[in-house]
Amino acid sequence: MRASDARVLWRMLRGEPSGTTHAARLNDFYAPQAEHYDRSRERMLHGRSELLQSLALRSGETLVELGAGTGRNLDWPAARVDELAAVWLIDLCPVLLARARERFAGSSQVHTCEADAALWQPPQPVDAVLCAYSLTMIPDWFAAIDNAWAMLRPGGRIGVVDFYVSRTHPPPGRARHCALARALWPAWFGHDGVRLSADHLPYLERRFAVEQLSEHAGALPWLPGLRVPYYRFVGRKPVSVR
Numbered sequence: 494m495r496a497s498d499a500r501v502l503w504r505m506l507r508g509e510p511s512g513t514t515h516a517a518r519l520n521d522f523y524a525p526q527a528e529h530y531d532r533s534r535e536r537m538l539h540g541r542s543e544l545l546q547s548l549a550l551r552s553g554e555t556l557v558e559l560g561a562g563t564g565r566n567l568d569w570p571a572a573r574v575d576e577l578a579a580v581w582l583i584d585l586c587p588v589l590l591a592r593a594r595e596r597f598a599g600s601s602q603v604h605t606c607e608a609d610a611a612l613w614q615p616p617q618p619v620d621a622v623l624c625a626y627s628l629t630m631i632p633d634w635f636a637a638i639d640n641a642w643a644m645l646r647p648g649g650r651i652g653v654v655d656f657y658v659s660r661t662h663p664p665p666g667r668a669r670h671c672a673l674a675r676a677l678w679p680a681w682f683g684h685d686g687v688r689l690s691a692d693h694l695p696y697l698e699r700r701f702a703v704e705q706l707s708e709h710a711g712a713l714p715w716l717p718g719l720r721v722p723y724y725r726f727v728g729r730k731p732v733s734v735r
């Protein structure tokens with residue numbers, strides 16, 4: 494194991510820091526890992542490149558990423574960042590956002606904002622919102638989804654990829670995770686402040702017209718043989734809204 498991997502693993506084994514605010518806890522959690530964040534998450538945060546492809550960003554569109562971290566997702570080819578009119582990267586964690594600022598230092602259309610994803614609003618409605626493994630870390634994820642809905646223009650898209658567990662009795666045709674998985678994964682990730690939920694997907698389906706929804710399981714480093722469930726969701730804000 495590389496020394497950088499050992500530092501990331503050690504930070505994770507210590508669990509969620511006990512700072513008094515969510516932002517302070519995020520910063521304490523990520524500060525020792527920031528330098529190695531992108532590389533360490535390549536083997537953990539599955540489906541991000543595929544989600545960007547499904548989001549089908551077009552030239553001239555505007556994009557917000559809520560919980561953008563280091564801005565790594567704009568490096569996927571399907572992000573087409575140079576062709577977008579404007580991108581806002583929103584995150585509460587200064588050490589990760591500093592990486593995003595370095596990454597896009599030469600880019601006039603990428604803006605980084607230290608702000609709460611549940612509250613921040615862009616200067617005008619946007620074409621697309623991206624949430625990649627951020628809902629599970631946002632305490633008020635209902636508010637973050639509502640906020641994404643509010644910032645989208647009618648007909649705009651949201652793309653979400655995240656870990657989850659199924660409900661005990663999911664709808665027909667959907668993955669049903671066994672009781673052990675429904676107990677193990679929330680406990681395992683909850684130690685680090687990552688809260689897997691059975692309710693993200695139903696709430697996204699309630700708020701947006703479903704364009705794509707797929708359920709998967711991905712390998713994790715340091716846990717050979719085990720696969721954690723994750724989903725990819727693309728939804729559209731209806732053109733006529735209530």
Ligand SMILES: C[S@@+](CC[C@H](N)C(=O)[O-])C[C@H]1O[C@@H](n2cnc3c(N)ncnc32)[C@H](O)[C@@H]1O
Nearest residue numbers: 560561562584585586609610625626627630631
């Ligand atoms: C697992 S990381 C994912 C980062 C990035 N989306 C990626 O795919 O690499 C989750 C991110 O959500 C951010 N986050 C958590 N709560 C937040 C909040 N309330 N507002 C904004 N960002 C938040 C964290 O700081 C972290 O950068």
